[in-house]
Amino acid sequence: MDNVAFPILLGLFILLVILEFVIVLRPWKTSRWFRWINNSLVAVTGLPTARLLLLPATLFMATLCQAEGFGLLNWFEFPVWVAWPVGLLALDYAMYHWHRINHLVPFLWRFHNVHHADMEMDISTAIRFHFGEQLFSIPYRLIVISLFGVSPMMVLVYELVFEAATLFHHSNIRLPKKMEGLMVKLIVTPRMHGIHHSVVKNETDSNYSTVLNVWDRIHSTRRLNIPQEKITIGVPAYRSKADNKFWRLLILPFTKQRGWVYEDQSVPERDATDKTQVF
Numbered sequence: 001m002d003n004v005a006f007p008i009l010l011g012l013f014i015l016l017v018i019l020e021f022v023i024v025l026r027p028w029k030t031s032r033w034f035r036w037i038n039n040s041l042v043a044v045t046g047l048p049t050a051r052l053l054l055l056p057a058t059l060f061m062a063t064l065c066q067a068e069g070f071g072l073l074n075w076f077e078f079p080v081w082v083a084w085p086v087g088l089l090a091l092d093y094a095m096y097h098w099h100r101i102n103h104l105v106p107f108l109w110r111f112h113n114v115h116h117a118d119m120e121m122d123i124s125t126a127i128r129f130h131f132g133e134q135l136f137s138i139p140y141r142l143i144v145i146s147l148f149g150v151s152p153m154m155v156l157v158y159e160l161v162f163e164a165a166t167l168f169h170h171s172n173i174r175l176p177k178k179m180e181g182l183m184v185k186l187i188v189t190p191r192m193h194g195i196h197h198s199v200v201k202n203e204t205d206s207n208y209s210t211v212l213n214v215w216d217r218i219h220s221t222r223r224l225n226i227p228q229e230k231i232t233i234g235v236p237a238y239r240s241k242a243d244n245k246f247w248r249l250l251i252l253p254f255t256k257q258r259g260w261v262y263e264d265q266s267v268p269e270r271d272a273t274d275k276t277q278v279f
Contacts, residue, residue: 025174041246043127071149087150096215110253117238126170169193
């Protein structure tokens with residue numbers, strides 16, 4: 001996969017980095033270098049976990065299911081033109097639920113919190129995932145793959161699309177409003193995902209989709225009514241530079257979790273006048 005996927009993802013990454021300097025969606029309020037260095041160090045632990053453990057495990061399960069004829073797609077013997085859309089949609093829907101579970105289950109949130117605690121959101125946030133979150137996603141993904149019997153090629157294709165979508169919607173690029181308005185009818189966009197990274201709790205608890213946002217529509221978790229200039233990114237209790245240093249992020253899941261409040265114990269709230277339909 002990496003012979004094809006790596007050049008595509010690297011090219012997309014570089015393009016988005018360049019665009020972040022040219023068409024900025026949210027002005028940076030903290031040092032980009034500080035964030036990029038610490039986010040990259042987190043990625044150095046998380047990305048190898050994904051490549052050396054998560055991907056091989058999911059491919060092994062998909063290969064096993066294919067060989068044994070196990071899973072819904074194998075039991076019903078759908079034609080290729082049906083099996084592929086069903087398989088890819090099933091994987092994307094499953095990742096919607098995995099993301100939501102990470103917000104709902106306190107133990108899993110400890111690890112996902114590392115991603116959300118970033119004080120700004122840009123392309124570097126897309127690679128800021130704790131290795132523990134990657135590890136705990138493996139059993140979940142194996143269950144989904146075995147249940148649906150998706151093929152190894154489906155796993156590879158979806159992983160490429162998933163990672164590309166993650167890079168795109170975390171990027172801090174200001175797309176033309178009309179253009180993004182059309183895109184957000186189908187996929188997750190930077191403005192849509194920016195709301196998910198808000199310090200306001202009921203905004204964080206929305207927009208869980210990764211590729212297609214139809215899942216948020218179905219579950220009434222889709223929110224597009226907060227302009228980006230009204231959003232403060234991050235987790236209120238972890239808004240300091242000290243909390244966002246690499247070693248603190250690495251041990252964050254294993255420390256006592258703070259409440260959803262600022263340092264002065266105030267709760268982030270949204271004034272009704274801030275709300276306006278963006279698209």
